[in-house]
Amino acid sequence: MSRRERARRRQRAVRRAVVSAIWGITLCALALIIIPSALSGSGFAFGRPGTAERGPSDRPAVSLKPAEETPAASPATEEPARTPEATEAPEITEEPEAAETPVTTEAPEPAEEPEEPEEFLPVAASEAVGDDYFKDAVFIGDSRTQGLRLYSGLKDTTWLCSVGLTVEKAYTEKLSVDGRKLTAVEALGELAPGKVYIMLGLNEMGWKSTDIFIEKYGGIIDAALAANPEAEVYVESILPVSAAKDAAGTWCSNANVDKFNARLMQLAEEKGVNYLDVSSAVEGEDGCLPNAATPDGVHLTPAYCTKWMDYLKTHTVAEVEA
Amino acid sequence: MKKTLTFILAAALAVLLLAACGGQAAEPDLDELAFKLKDSTAFGEELYLLDEGIARELYGLNEETKCAAWAGTGATAEELAVFETGSEEDARTLLERLQERNSARIADYGSYLPDEVPKLENSLILAEGRFVLLCTAQDSSGARQLWNATFGG
Numbered sequence: 001m002s003r004r005e006r007a008r009r010r011q012r013a014v015r016r017a018v019v020s021a022i023w024g025i026t027l028c029a030l031a032l033i034i035i036p037s038a039l040s041g042s043g044f045a046f047g048r049p050g051t052a053e054r055g056p057s058d059r060p061a062v063s064l065k066p067a068e069e070t071p072a073a074s075p076a077t078e079e080p081a082r083t084p085e086a087t088e089a090p091e092i093t094e095e096p097e098a099a100e101t102p103v104t105t106e107a108p109e110p111a112e113e114p115e116e117p118e119e120f121l122p123v124a125a126s127e128a129v130g131d132d133y134f135k136d137a138v139f140i141g142d143s144r145t146q147g148l149r150l151y152s153g154l155k156d157t158t159w160l161c162s163v164g165l166t167v168e169k170a171y172t173e174k175l176s177v178d179g180r181k182l183t184a185v186e187a188l189g190e191l192a193p194g195k196v197y198i199m200l201g202l203n204e205m206g207w208k209s210t211d212i213f214i215e216k217y218g219g220i221i222d223a224a225l226a227a228n229p230e231a232e233v234y235v236e237s238i239l240p241v242s243a244a245k246d247a248a249g250t251w252c253s254n255a256n257v258d259k260f261n262a263r264l265m266q267l268a269e270e271k272g273v274n275y276l277d278v279s280s281a282v283e284g285e286d287g288c289l290p291n292a293a294t295p296d297g298v299h300l301t302p303a304y305c306t307k308w309m310d311y312l313k314t315h316t317v318a319e320v321e322a
Numbered sequence: 323m324k325k326t327l328t329f330i331l332a333a334a335l336a337v338l339l340l341a342a343c344g345g346q347a348a349e350p351d352l353d354e355l356a357f358k359l360k361d362s363t364a365f366g367e368e369l370y371l372l373d374e375g376i377a378r379e380l381y382g383l384n385e386e387t388k389c390a391a392w393a394g395t396g397a398t399a400e401e402l403a404v405f406e407t408g409s410e411e412d413a414r415t416l417l418e419r420l421q422e423r424n425s426a427r428i429a430d431y432g433s434y435l436p437d438e439v440p441k442l443e444n445s446l447i448l449a450e451g452r453f454v455l456l457c458t459a460q461d462s463s464g465a466r467q468l469w470n471a472t473f474g475g
Binding site for chain 2: 150
């Protein structure tokens with residue numbers, strides 16, 4: 001082997017050694033960088049601190065140690081977590097939303113209702129009063145109240161009624177009162193009754209406007225209270241008519257009765273007086289006056305006048321002594 | 323002589339008694355008369371017997387006046403009432419009051435149930451002695467006949 005060949009071999013060897021060393025160093029360097037990064041969970045995102053902060057702290061255990069530490073792989077650990085959900089579901093009727101909530105109190109519906117004013121209702125049933133209760137009472141009404149006068153059996157009271165009385169005639173038509181001729185409104189002022197029962201509206205259902213009816217009706221109430229601020233004023237609902245009368249298609253219909261009664265109840269509330277649902281005492285299941293109750297579909301037989309009076313006696317706002 | 327005088331006195335007494343009784347007709351029983359009148363009158367609607375206390379307030383009667391009365395439901399102006407007052411003067415006073423009341427009812431029904439007005443305009447309001455009749459009906463001719471027959475009119 002010549003010198004040149006020896007020299008060439010030496011040079012090759014040196015080159016190989018140098019290249020190997022470079023490779024070795026490079027690989028070691030890479031190993032030293034990659035392995036710690038992988039262990040710290042930053043993966044390849046080394047050199048970007050921001051991204052390192054996003055990761056949850058509990059992930060490395062999941063990614064690097066797959067078999068042993070993964071909670072999902074151990075059903076036993078999940079069961080305790082599911083048990084409260086399972087027990088809550090049957091207790092709580094609102095299943096999906098309340099499942100994760102350990103506190104079972106259902107706050108929204110009952111507790112958060114704002115305080116609303118009490119609903120205005122008709123006079124409730126009460127202990128029956130005797131005839132004496134009506135000694136200082138006045139009954140203002142039309143022909144139906146005439147029937148009540150004749151057949152209820154109630155004596156020793158004051159009747160301000162006539163067959164065609166309306167809220168308008170209550171101011172103009174003269175009635176016999178204790179030997180004198182007075183209108184119903186005038187009589188309220190003269191007598192200052194302790195109780196005032198009013199049933200008007202049947203004859204006014206043919207009027208074009210309920211506003212005028214309510215206005216004048218309200219004036220009668222005002223007159224009663226002006227005469228006696230302590231008076232118990234009872235606005236009586238207009239009684240229904242029979243099915244046949246209702247079907248006749250005139251203004252004298254139960255639809256109009258209902259409409260007027262709704263306005264009357266509202267008026268009673270506005271005036272701070274009482275509303276009596278007398279209709280409930282005489283109407284049938286269909287809301288009409290039964291055929292047995294009336295010869296003409298409007299006026300009541302004596303038997304139903306008695307029912308009417310019984311209702312008045314059992315629906316008062318008086319305190320009855322036992 | 324004694325027998326003759328006795329006979330003359332007895333005859334005179336008999337004549338006097340007969341003369342005293344001849345001027346008075348027997349008064350009818352109120353309820354019996356009232357029910358007969360109702361049966362003899364044609365009404366368009368069923369009438370119902372009123373409680374006497376209610377009728378007393380309705381017609382403004384004094385305590386001495388008795389009454390038997392029937393009325394309708396308000397669907398009709400028809401009514402029947404027979405009164406037995408304390409005196410003929412009371413009967414005349416009641417008669418006038420009933421006539422005024424009837425006039426007022428004509429006005430009321432004129433705007434409420436005009437078909438009832440003819441009945442009111444033909445109402446029987448009569449007085450005989452202590453008795454007074456008020457009858458508003460579809461046909462009161464039967465009541466008039468019975469009233470006249472009862473009191474010899």
